[in-house]
Each structure stands twice: as structure tokens, then as C-alpha cells.
Amino acid sequence: MKRIVVGLSGGVDSSVAAYLLKQQGHDLVALFMVNWHERVGNITSACTWEEDALIAKMVAKKLDIPFHIVDLSKDYKKRVVDYMFAEYQSGRTPNPDVLCNREIKFDSFLEEALKFDADLVATGHYCRKTEIKKDGKTIHQLLAGKDPNKDQSYFLCQLNQKQLSKALFPVGDLLKPEVRDIARKMNLPTAERKDSQGICFVGKVDLPTFLQQKLIPKTGNVIEVPAKFMERKKQIELTEENYSKICFPFPYKPWNGEVIGEHQGAHFYTIGQRKGLNIGGYSEPLFVIGTDVHRNIIYVGEGKKHPGLYRPGLFIATEEMHWIREDLQLKVGEKKEFDVRIRYRQPLEKAIMHQTKGGVYILFKDEQRGITSGQFAAWYSGEELIGSGVIA
């Protein structure tokens, strides 16, 4: 029996996680965290944290677990939301939920949880944890959830050994339908609740509206780059000397194409984006293939096969590298194959990672669509998440 704090969110997953731990006879405390009060840009008028808290409390009561609430909104604002604005401002596309896990759930929240004298902190994430011994040291492994459709290990790709040592993921061995079934059988109030989506805790917001709190709209040009132009530019051999050309965003220039419309601010767009351009009349849809916040230009290409949408590799600077498995960190000059994904719910892709002095180059076996600065690349070895980093 251990003393465990379980983070109840008001959703099914964490409820079932709590139930399972209770079944195993652990000494539980439920802790609900408030991360966001404001409702600017909210789409659903209802559904604020109060409702989630109420339901979480009902779950705790049903399971006969003491229930507490902790307000981490200050931290969340400072460590997640501000980061988000700053990233968009500088033309990158952040992943707030990865940060939320690293900075809040498994840091601020973890700290609060440990004040309850807990040995471990449990969440409803779909991922698994194991440990191995190596050179007499215990190493925690973060594995994908059993349900391939719900695996959330990607969102935890920035956790470190210390954080993992305290973490517990009780639903990681279950499939989502099984979790629902358990909730139904146990009559948990969350059994039929819809899965949360959108930026965690902020909720489902209209992102442009949300961003406009901080980012000022500014009219700029939309430039269409012909597919032929990029085809020519991409005729480069994938050799080490060319890494710097193929592993970074293509430096589009205004004269690489033609002005076909206007936008309200380059920092509101991301690579691969189709909706929101407000430009019609093409036989195939237009996709954003590049943004330039300094010149305030967005570059687009016609058709989902446009060469500007694909890249064979990416780069992660050394200071942005994170190894969950510190012991597997590559040395300068070393090359190794991993399975990599560059966004949530994307099939893993074979890639060679090549560590250099300034950072690591990741060369995919097949070109990847929509590689975006600011997003996280996460590399796996089979089911195990080995490390991650911010795409340059």
C-alpha cells in the first residue's frame, strides 16, 4: 500500500485511474487543479472549471477519497500561456500541452501533491511506465499506452527521470473502451462525459480570438509559391554538407512567388494550415508552406502534394534537446536510428538522428509533411519514448 495523490480532472480517465488505485488498496487523496479562470475566446459558454471540479468531487465522494482543490492558475499563466504567446509572437507554433505537463502537472502540481506526504502522483494519461536497472541505477522508462489510438506518451515527452520517478499511469494498460466500461460498471459520474479537447485547461477556444488578446493583427501579403519553384529548390542531395539547407524552414523571399491576397498577421498561421486563408478560386486547396513574421508575409502552395509542404529532415539545437533516457544520449558525431513523430497521433517514422556539436539533425526515411518550428519532435525506440526536442 502506498500513499498516492491522484489528479482528478473531472474526466473519465482520471476517474478510472483513481478507481483502479482504490481497488488495489492504496491510500488515496484526490487533488483537482485549477489552471485557468478567464474565459476570453471561449466557445462553449458553459463548461468552466467549476463544473469539472464539481464532477471530480462527485467522483471522489463515490470512491470515498478525500478531495482537495489547488489553484495553479498563476503558474499556468506564467509558464504555459505566456510561453504560448511569446512563441506565436516570434513566428513559431508552440505546443502548450507538452509544456503544461512538464511545467505544471509534473512540477507545480507534483509539488503540491507531495505536500500530502504522497509517494506517488497518478494521472489519467494513456501511457505506461516501467523501470530497469543499469549500472546499479534505477532508470524509469516511459512507454506508449497500450491503446494505440489513445497513446498520450507524446505529451509527456519533456518529462525527466525525477518527474517520472513519482508518476503513475493506472490506465496506460487499458484501451479507451475498457476505461469507459469500467466507469459505467462503477457508475462513475464521468462515465459518459465527453473527452476533453483543445488546449488543456483553457478549454475549447477559438485560437485566433484567444491570441488576439496579446498579438496585434497586422495586414500583410499572402504569396503563392509555384510548385515548380520548390521542386527545383529541393533538388539537393541529402548529404551532411546540405543538412543546413534541408533541415530548416525554407527561407522564402517575396519574389519567389506572387501576391494573391492578404492576411491579418503572419503569427496567426502555422505550416500546413489550410483553413482561414480566405482565398478561393483554386482547383486545389491552398496550404501555408512558410511564414515570415518579420516581413509579415505568409507563403502558400496549391495542393496537398506541394513540395513546399514536405521536408526530409529537421534540426534541434543542443539546448532544446531533452533525453528522458539520459543514458542513451548521443555523443557528438554519433548517428542512430529511431522512430520519430513530430505531432500527436502521428504514426512513428523511421529516421536517423545525427548528433553534431550544435544540435541534432533528424533525417527521415520518408519526407515529412508540415514540419513546424516550435513543435516537439519525439523519438522512440519501439514502445519507449527516449527523448524529445523543439524543432528549429
Add this chain to the structure above:
RNA sequence: UGACCCGUGGUGUAAUUGGCAACACAACUGAUUUUGGUUCAGUAGAGUCCAAGUUCGAGCCUUGGCGGGUCAA
């Protein structure tokens, strides 16, 4: 100034050469998704530049305007 061509939903095109307007893109809504995005489904939107005429019936034919373009002087 003369000749010729064109004028259809927000945009780009289509309509068996007379029978009440289709497709794509955009937009909107929903589904999927604990980031952004992607993807999927559905909805709405023009009575065809204007005026007059031929016809049972015109976006398609005729005439005159208006607007845009090409060629010739």
C-alpha cells in the same frame, strides 16, 4: 475611331449549342483530436451586368446600353 472577344454564387470555371444553373476553392456548422494544424461529413450562397425583344420557354438567339480585354489605326 474601327473590328473582334468577354461579363454566371465570395473567387475560378461549367451548363447536351433554347427547357428554370453544376463543380472546385473559399465560408459556415458538426465529427475526429488533451497543442497548433490536418482529415472527414454536412449547410448555406448566384436566378446568370442592365434594358428591351423573339419564343410556350433564354445564361444560352436579336438590338441597344454599361463594364473589362484584344487587335487595328
